[in-house]
Ligand SMILES: [Zn+2]
């Protein structure tokens with residue numbers, strides 16, 4: 001897996017530029033990305049923020065190329081911890097191969 005760098009990041013979803021907290025989190029993530037290819041903390045912070053503050057922007061479950069959505073979908077208790085929603089929210093600011101890691 002190639003490390004994340006500024007070139008491989010997709011442009012963040014447009015709604016994120018209208019939210020001061022999103023911009024702040026994306027800036028922190030962007031600064032971290034060049035120094036630390038993992039930057040998991042920043043990734044998680046953005047995904048959690050989107051789920052909590054922008055739930056209507058969370059993408060639909062992935063129909064393909066994802067082994068996590070079918071597993072989440074088969075759970076009888078839904079998504080109590082919001083982890084499935086966080087997984088889908090990663091699409092909004094990460095390249096697909098990296099977004100689907102968590
Ligand atoms: Zn936001």
Ligand SMILES: [Zn+2]
Nearest residue numbers: 062066068069
């Ligand atoms: Zn998925």
